Amino acid sequence: MTTIQDVLRGSLSYEDGLDALTVAPAGEADAAMRGAVAEGVDRLVRGGWQPAELHRVVARLGNPVQAHLIAEATRAYISKFPDIDPRWRAQADDLPGGNNNRDRIKTLDAGLGLLIELRKLPTIDKLIPAPGDKPEKRLRGADNRVLERVRALLAKAESTDFPAEAEAFSAKAQELIARHSIEEVLAATPDETPLARRLGVDHPYESEKASLLDAVARANHCHTVWSPELAFSTVFGFDADIDAVELLYTSLLVQANRAMARDEPAKGKARIKAFRRSFLVAYAVRIGERFERATRHEIEQHSDLLPVLRSRDLQVQEAVTRAFPRTVKARGSRVDSLEGWESGRAAADEAKLA
Template identity: 40%
Template sequence: MDRPADLITAAVELLRHDDQDGFDRCVAKLAAQDGDDQGWARRVDRELTGMLTRLLGTLWRNGWQPADVVRLVERRRDRTHAEVVSELIARELRGYASVPDRWAPYLESVPPAPLREPRLLTLTRSLELLQTLTAFPRLDRLGPLPGENRPARPARRSTADGKTLSRVRALLAKAESTSFEAEAETFTAAAQRLMAKHSIDRALLDAHAGAAHDGPSGIRIGLDAPYEQAKATLLSVVADANRCRAVWHDDLGFVTVLGFETDLDAVELLFTSLLVQADTAIVRAGTKKHGSGQSRRRSFRESFLQAFTGRIGERLEAAAAETVEAEAASRGTDLVPVLAARTAEVDQAVAAMFPELTRSRVRGAYDSEGWAAGRAAADQARLAVRDQVRS
């Protein structure tokens, strides 16, 4: 009699080679209920769950993080497969004494409501998930693994960090809720200035700590269709404005952002908010058509996002530069060497992680009205908002 492990391995291999008939035969054997062996189903489930759990541990060592795994499973399969892997991740992570800060939300994964599904369907989904996970490529590690001991240093998050992030979130929530582009830009610029000031505080603190400070780390941010390249470009300009660097992996659907923790927080918050603001402005612009009546929705929206991105990048850079100038004057300190040193550390980290990195220009359809509308949406507000970000 075939062992569960042998059948599972065979099924995954058949699935990998698109042999649907052979795969179905394997699944049928795994789902068979043998009256002389009532424990067969339990052995199959135990073996399959064990393989998936061990594979997750391998993925962590290969540079993957929970958010990346869930996102790519949904991208390559569907939401149901992503829910299954989320619950498996939660169970796997509970076996460690500690997990990295950004992994903690996945400890609280809520299992999907039990459904009375045919066993063939349940097994098929688990085997498909196993085959999908085994095809994940190796990535560079962006931080500690679960269970790793941490250096005896101050906690990454302080009370001041939490207060700053709360204020930034409040500003960005106002930007997202207003129906006026000018107000949205004002609140977004205020958030950028606040995060820039906080970054300067952290940079000076790390400079004082000398060699003991943590170096650059990284996060991955997933991008959903449509207009993924345009969104990746927007993320890149937000990263540049905050002394981070972004690398787009178009085959995997995410961007790796490298930088110091405080700056990574700024990038993640600002980018997420700007996407909401851009989407709102695009919807408000309405449906566009050619003179013939044919829709030009895609070209209009791509051009809108490209123009929006270009102008937002300019304004974020200007807001950050103004903050550096103001902080240098108020502190009586030349901040350029300190900040330049941090930027150099980030660039070195990028060069080490992506030695063959190349730059390419994003190309897309051009629509003059979309370009003008995107530029206007990013260019209407005054940035005289220092009272809003004053400590």
Template identity: 35%
Template structure:
């Protein structure tokens, strides 16, 4: 081979190596750029740096990576971040159903389905179906999260395929969820968090919640029948003894607890309820009226659509049952009242529900006072300090958990809705079917 040929071959080899090195450098830089885009997009999606236009541009840049070798690395990275976000959320006291509920309120159904996928990955990694407390596993079942060990990347890819949406839409959902989890407010842990789960029989025992599950199931079945009645006369006849029964049951339980000489503060528990749209403020007002009458304190986590309830287990059970029943009755009454266009307006419906809640609170207060007088004649002077001590215990636990509370107020914007709501509340059945249980 001539000297010129050798020189030409060497020159071609050097150029090829240079081109390969440049390509490797560009790919390396692209991976770095993808990571920078992801973290920038998270900040643009939620929080103090949120910016819709900047998020759109970032999402467009990430979508352009689709089909390139870098795209896989980017999805691997966000899969890891989603998994870490679940660890952060659950360590902060959040539960699966609460997180999905809050995300759906904030971003919609697509991002909520992504949250379910991320929770599924977390559940597989932590063996949640075997180790988590019973209420946690029940929430996984309600979310249709099966017991499998699919990796985070696999669940993310399955979610993207099932959504059948533009790449920009799926990237927006991913970045939104990551940003949302970065700024989650901590909640009071209501059960063991994932690092503290245990395996075996201890994990299968449900937490005690006052009445036995079979009794609660029977009550709920009867509640459904009570809510389905179309006879206002029947509801009105039953309503006179409603809060009387609840109060007497709670008072009897209080006297038994007092004679047992147990710590009242240790008996106080916290639960959380999910409050759906529309008109969440009216629903929370109804819950507040029911809870206040039954010595339960409530706090509305407005941004997330959650309500914390603090009280004795028996009082919480009764408040939840009555609230659920009254909410169904209010919905039925609102449907019957909304015939013309005026009565279908948001202002009418909101005012209707607020009035319903207010009048229910008045009726419950009257019934509770009557029941209290009847119980005093049975138990005598010992009843007053017993009930005062229970109220003080509930208040101290509530204030310890929520030292800074802001009181909210609601304005009425539709007088017709307000009047109609009060009329409906007069006909509401406050017993929730408990008369029939006793019978």
């Protein structure tokens, strides 16, 4: 159906195109919309986008029907390929289910709007093989037994109502990860190379959340590049280290949000906003300091590894430069609330390291 292409090319207005779709035979119009969305998904997948990233950037638009449409299209897309990378399949399997009882006119409206948004998305680096590419064997990530122990500690940190106890569990998790990272270096093979993984950084307070992710990454031998317009940061490092960063960052966000809600002022929209932003800045700074200290303690037990660690860090930095030859250092967020700053540091600093 040429109506959809005419709208996308700009030769037909959005309103006129939607009117034409709604009066066209339902089977023909619905099939054309599904086909157009499928083509958009195919272009973006070949352009480096992964299922979770594609769903996140669409969900941020605020229309749940569009989020359902992109999830459905992605699942339908992978059904054409018998052999795909397990990381790609895992992301697709985790996408939320759709609602098959949607209003048809609203679905056409959402679909047409979705196609316009998909055309705006750029090509990005392909970090894992897409369907149709040869799946690659996953490089050695963190030991599952270690990750399970870390998850158990972080689950306790997320469930407790006592900030000091939560910080103690998180600190212990970082100690365990730092120790395991050294073991990974000792067991590394010469052919291991740095990888990259994109992690979502969602609103509100994206800049402050990106700073927290960067603090966790730096404490775990990784580097980050934040792409605010695309709602993610790219984390560069060795596989096991990136696993640890993702796990810690996800948990720390949960803990920070709970502590922030507990301590924030009772009223005043501007005051609450300044408090939250200052809280997250302070929280990221202090978490980074404490995690860096835990990592440094483990490294000091293996001073003979310093040349190897420096070499690996250079490899990671080179990977960042290849992928992002032109980066700009982001300005730090303003701290407008002393109350929020002090509360954020306290939330990250109430317990001594285990």
